Amino acid sequence: MKFVTVSGPPSTGKTSVLLRTIAELTRTGQKVGVVKFDCLSTSDDQVYAARGIPVRKGLSGAICPDHYFVSNVEEVVAWGEAQGLDMLLSESAGLCNRCSPHIKGVLAVCVVDNLSGVDTPRKIGPMLRSADIVTVTKGDIVSQAEREVFARGVSLANPRAMVLHVNGITGQGASELAALFLEAPEMDSIQGRKLRFSMPAASCSYCLGETRIGARYQQGNVRKMKMED
Numbered sequence: 001m002k003f004v005t006v007s008g009p010p011s012t013g014k015t016s017v018l019l020r021t022i023a024e025l026t027r028t029g030q031k032v033g034v035v036k037f038d039c040l041s042t043s044d045d046q047v048y049a050a051r052g053i054p055v056r057k058g059l060s061g062a063i064c065p066d067h068y069f070v071s072n073v074e075e076v077v078a079w080g081e082a083q084g085l086d087m088l089l090s091e092s093a094g095l096c097n098r099c100s101p102h103i104k105g106v107l108a109v110c111v112v113d114n115l116s117g118v119d120t121p122r123k124i125g126p127m128l129r130s131a132d133i134v135t136v137t138k139g140d141i142v143s144q145a146e147r148e149v150f151a152r153g154v155s156l157a158n159p160r161a162m163v164l165h166v167n168g169i170t171g172q173g174a175s176e177l178a179a180l181f182l183e184a185p186e187m188d189s190i191q192g193r194k195l196r197f198s199m200p201a202a203s204c205s206y207c208l209g210e211t212r213i214g215a216r217y218q219q220g221n222v223r224k225m226k227m228e229d
Contacts, residue, residue: 016168
């Protein structure tokens with residue numbers, strides 16, 4: 001089975017892009033499934049299911065969604081194998097821009113959109129910087145010059161990535177993305193593989209449920225700003 005990690009900031013059009021790409025993959029005879037990771041709620045799993053796509057949903061709740069992803073990815077891949085899938089796609093929203101679900105040896109995709117601002121590519125962090133493919137959406141809403149400036153910013157942030165423009169509404173570019181997905185390596189298990197980038201440090205008192213403000217309540221991983229000139 002092939003496994004592909006797809007991430008990106010919220011509302012960039014990840015689900016629309018994947019639906020179009022899955023439609024292209026299905027035409028080639030591929031059986032594709034999706035695991036949707038989110039924080040508090042999502043109805044995207046219902047969108048996939050309505051199109052007959054095998055899907056599972058995972059909500060992290062109070063836990064960092066990408067920590068949640070890593071804690072469950074082995075079971076996710078096992079589920080895809082049990083379903084007899086040819087390809088499994090994981091979709092997650094990088095909510096803090098510091099996290100990244102990408103795994104060494106697993107095709108990694110980051111979805112960003114032209115409307116987020118020209119400085120966005122350098123702000124996203126490892127989710128974009130460690131991706132193999134950066135898919136840019138909503139290009140039909142901005143000018144050609146704006147598209148080129150944004151794409152240049154992506155290339156500066158990640159010179160190794162292939163930058164591909166995809167329209168989640170019309171499907172333009174989805175066949176090219178599907179062809180790249182088909183080149184993903186086969187794998188039997190995810191066990192023992194390594195993340196491409198370490199997760200953010202956790203385990204402070206606020207991670208464990210503390211709500212009171214003040215130095216006396218701050219324990220564990222705490223970093224203070226330098227306020228003096």
